[in-house]
Amino acid sequence: MIDVKNLRKEFKKTIKEPGLKGSFKSLFKPQTKRVVAVDDISFEVPKGEILGFIGPNGAGKSTVIKMLTGILTPTSGKCEINGKNPTENRKSYVREIGVVFGQRTQLWWDLPLRETYSVLKEIYEVPDDRFKSRMSFLNEVLELDDFITSPVRTLSLGQRMRADIAASLLHSPKVLFLDEPTIGLDVVVKENIRNAIEHINKQEKTTVILTTHDLADIEALSNRIVMIDKGRNVFDGTVSELKTKYGQIRELHFETEERNAAQALCYEKLFGGNIGGLTLEQEGKAVKARFDSSVVPVSEMLAYTLSRINVTDISVRDADIEEIIRRLYQQGVSE
Ligand SMILES: Nc1ncnc2c1ncn2[C@@H]1O[C@H](COP(=O)(O)OP(=O)(O)OP(=O)(O)O)[C@@H](O)[C@H]1O
Ligand SMILES: [Mg+2]
Structure with a gap:
């Protein structure tokens, strides 16, 4: 077991003033700074x-x-x-x-x-x-x-x-x-x-x-x-x-004839623009919109999307662990 x-680990790091004078000084009277690594x-x-x-x-x-x-x-x-x-x-x-x-x-x-x-x-x-x-x-x-x-x-x-x-x-x-x-x-x-x-x-x-x-x-x-x-x-x-804890991220996948889905959908209009990091990628007909279901509920997202453009093959998926962790690393976690 x-x-x-x-567990804690601090390192002492020597700091050196620039130039020859600094090198000389740090040789005889080293200045140190504390680095908390853990x-x-x-x-x-x-x-x-x-x-x-x-x-x-x-x-x-x-x-x-x-x-x-x-x-x-x-x-x-x-x-x-x-x-x-x-x-x-x-x-x-x-x-x-x-x-x-x-x-x-x-x-x-x-x-x-x-x-x-x-x-x-x-x-x-x-x-x-x-x-x-x-x-x-x-x-x-x-x-x-x-x-x-x-x-x-x-x-x-x-x-x-x-x-x-x-x-x-x-x-x-x-x-x-x-x-x-x-x-x-x-x-x-x-x-x-x-x-x-x-x-x-x-x-x-x-x-x-x-x-x-x-x-x-x-x-x-x-x-x-x-x-x-x-x-x-x-x-x-x-x-x-x-x-379960951080997995409110969902992906909406669909196909559309619309060549610029981002423009047609204008997701910024949802909730007056408060859409929590919603992203959209399009490759030909295939569109993937990633959203936080605690900010934009799945039902709202579906209803809004369907009301603005013609889509086929629509589905909502959970984000994978990779996506959850990428977000946690980027935004930090508050517990
Ligand atoms: N010998 C050392 N002296 C001073 N600082 C150090 C020393 N070893 C590590 N650090 C500092 O401690 C922090 C943690 O480093 P560590 O190598 O443990 O990170 P890590 O999580 O393994 O990162 P990575 O994913 O890049 O390997 C860093 O800011 C690093 O610069
Ligand atoms: Mg490492």
Whole structure:
């Protein structure tokens, strides 16, 4: 179980006045400024869950992961993984966790992949027979065979990511931290990586914290989401709770012969222009209008549209999770 309570991290940043004089001054009398990267974050993750840990750029996700993995020491607050504090008992703690930072590899650049795993075997003291069976399992799930003899520096990004994930799993950790494991990958490789994560979670009951900007990862893998912004919690719940809570966004789809539907409809006239971010896109006959049903009720939207132009094939759909989260990131959340 992962237990995070009122976690906070401040960094001291050196500020330098411009010019040579400034450099000189900052060398001898450095001026520092406090940066609050993580303000106040709390959440719990039960064993075996895949938690989607999301938020806009700079929200503090990687800093939280670094505190959970013991790379950074919190300024205040609690983080405990299976009753252990990540910064104490480092040696026994690292055996229980696996970590992947998608932005940079943790593998040795010049070593052939196979040897990298042999080094890790020694570091984690994995017995020979266990290592053998583990390697064949990881080979099967992550398809490492094609490049296992190549030096890491020659691997493609997708191969490198699979290799990194295998490395993080070699010692059968109970908890796996994945910070953007699908960043920069094509759709096919993304899909392979998702399948591998799902397989390992199901087979070994590994608890996973997954950070991503690709919401398809979340939809495929995690039932629960913790969303943060500016170092604070903004949402904690299931994907369907998120949809219920913020999912008043609807899409009206229809076809029309009207070549400029926006002009003909003139939605600005609805409610005297108070239409809450209503947008309209047209491609040939197909029109999609996106609106907030808490501002413009569905019935009003339908009645108004039908009264102004001739349409066929009209339907109203829920916005998908991608759209809800895009709006939350843009507008912020007030709870
Ligand atoms: N070592 C550091 N020194 C100073 N500030 C830092 C340091 N590390 C992170 N920060 C700041 O803390 C804030 C949170 O950064 P963090 O990397 O945790 O965000 P993130 O949610 O992972 O973003 P992204 O989605 O872009 O990866 C940012 O404003 C960042 O500039
Ligand atoms: Mg990050």
